[in-house]
Amino acid sequence: MTHVHIALWGVLPYLVLAVLVGGTAWRYRYDRFGFTTRSSQLHESRLLRIGGPLFHYALFLVIGGHVTGLLVPESLTEHLHVSETMYHLFALAVGGTAGIAAVAGLGILLYRRLRVPAVRAATSRSDHLVHPLLAAALLAGLVATASSATNPYDYRLGVSVWFRSLFALDPDVAAMAQAPFTYQLHALLGMALFALWPFSRLVHAFTAPLGYVIRPYVVYRSRRGVGGRGPYRPGTPSQAPRVDHPARKAAPTPGRTARRTPG
Numbered sequence: 005m006t007h008v009h010i011a012l013w014g015v016l017p018y019l020v021l022a023v024l025v026g027g028t029a030w031r032y033r034y035d036r037f038g039f040t041t042r043s044s045q046l047h048e049s050r051l052l053r054i055g056g057p058l059f060h061y062a063l064f065l066v067i068g069g070h071v072t073g074l075l076v077p078e079s080l081t082e083h084l085h086v087s088e089t090m091y092h093l094f095a096l097a098v099g100g101t102a103g104i105a106a107v108a109g110l111g112i113l114l115y116r117r118l119r120v121p122a123v124r125a126a127t128s129r130s131d132h133l134v135h136p137l138l139a140a141a142l143l144a145g146l147v148a149t150a151s152s153a154t155n156p157y158d159y160r161l162g163v164s165v166w167f168r169s170l171f172a173l174d175p176d177v178a179a180m181a182q183a184p185f186t187y188q189l190h191a192l193l194g195m196a197l198f199a200l201w202p203f204s205r206l207v208h209a210f211t212a213p214l215g216y217v218i219r220p221y222v223v224y225r226s227r228r229g230v231g232g233r234g235p236y237r238p239g240t241p242s243q244a245p246r247v248d249h250p251a252r253k254a255a256p257t258p259g260r261t262a263r264r265t266p267g
Contacts (some may be wrong), residue, residue, distance in 0.1 A: 059109025
């Protein structure tokens, strides 16, 4: 274990975390209106309708696989009677499929950004850094996943141990220093991506409308069709009932007296 290993796996993760938290807070404080995806749907929607959902849904599965693989210890899966072979086959099948789908979706989005002039003109400088970095991180993860089929290395006894030790403020540098290069590269690309996160369109992940799920229902009532006149049809006169106001008594004109007729 060298000083480079200590810097990469013992110091750099905390620096990245500080940049992620501090940069996001700064961005929210001084650029709140910039917390957006900078959508380019108005420029082109056909490819976006294909690549967008494919990339995002696959990415959710990829993130879920990372959370399970990094935070769930091997002892827990053994307690649940999940064998090592079964676990790795499941991770290889689901993780590999999700990774391929995420790369395919990202490829469609990148093709759209490069080939559609209006979308290409709306590309920011941060996009030129984030998009290749995101593609490289996904490809490195796919290579690491595929290598687990032939490589006897168990990342849950190495990379996962290092990752969980970061939360205890006692990073196990040796566990990560002994990991294969593909896992190290994947981790470095991931940290670089998190460092750029606050300064790119990726911040829109922190503005997900989670409150929409628990908000009360909104009931819309139409004024059309009240009073038993049936629903409103386009192209027909309004069928809303007419409300007649009570007649107002005319006020006497100043200076005049009402005349009484005889008899």
